[in-house]
Amino acid sequence: MYRFESWGEFLAMGGHGWFVWGAYAASMAVFAWLVAAPLLRSRAILDQVRRAAPPPLSPTEPEGEA
C-alpha cells in the first residue's frame, strides 16, 4: 500500500527528506560514476589501440582518396 498522501509528503519524508533524498541522490551519483568509468576507460583504450594500429590492407574500400 502506498504510504503517502501526496507527492509533497513523499518528498518531505516526515521532515527527514533532506537525509533520505540526500542519501539516495549521493549514492546514485556514485553508482552512475561506477558504471560510466569502466565504459569510458574501455572506449578510450580501444580508441588508442585503433589509432596505433596500421591502416587496413584491403584495397577494396579506399578511404577518402579516389
Next chain:
Amino acid sequence: MASWPQWLHRLGSPREFYRLSGRALPWLAVAAAGVSMVGLVWGLAFAPPDARQGHSFRIAYLHVPVSFLALAGYYLMALAGAVGLVWRVKLAHMTLRAAARVGAAFTFVALLTGALWGKPTWGTYWVWDARITSMLILFFLYLGVIALGQAYRGERADRAAAVLALVGTVNVPIIYKSVDWWYTLHQPATIKLTGTTTMHPAMLHPLLVCIAGFYLFYALLLVLHVRAEILAGERRTRWVRELALGERG
C-alpha cells in the same frame, strides 16, 4: 563437450572471459536494474515507516545492501588475490583491481548513507563507534590495495596488492562482530542467517529484494571493471587490436 578443468581454464583466459561476459552483460544489466528498482521503490514508497525512526528508516534499503556488499566484496577481492598469488592467474589480479575500485566506492556509500541516517536517528553524522571505525578502516584498506596496485609496475604491483588484500581480511570479521563485542551506538544486525530475524515482514521483504538487487548490481559493476582491466592489460595483444578495428564504423 569440454570437461570442467578445461572449461575453468578457458574462463581464466582474459580473452575468453571478455567474450563470454560481453554476452551476459545485457541480461545482467536488465536484471540488476529491474530488481534494485523494484526493491528501492517498494522500500521508499510502500513499506511502512519505522515506529521510532519514522521515514528516515528508508535509508536502510540502501545502506544495508551496500554495506553487505562492501564487506562481501572484500572477501571476494582477497580470494582473487590468493588465487593470483598461488596460481599466477592474470585474470585473478585483474579481478582484484576491479574489486578494489568497486569495493572502495561501496564502502564510501555505506559510510555516507550511514552518516545521513545517523543524523536524524542519533543526532550526529559521525561517531567513533566500533562498527563505523572498522568500516572506515575497510575503506582505507581498499584505497591501500588500489594505491599499491598503481605504485609499482607489472607483477610486483599485483603481488603487493594481493598480499595487502589478504592481510586486511582480519578486519572483516571484526566489522561483523563489532556490534556484539562492543556495545555501541550502531544497532546489532537485524537479519540473521541463523536464528530469528527481528524485523516486520512488511519491512523485511523489500529489504531482501534490495539485497538481491544490489548483489546483481555488484556483479554487473565487477564485470564492467574487470573488462576494462582486461583491455588495459591486454592492449598490446592481437585480439584487442582486432577488437578495436572491428568496432570501427
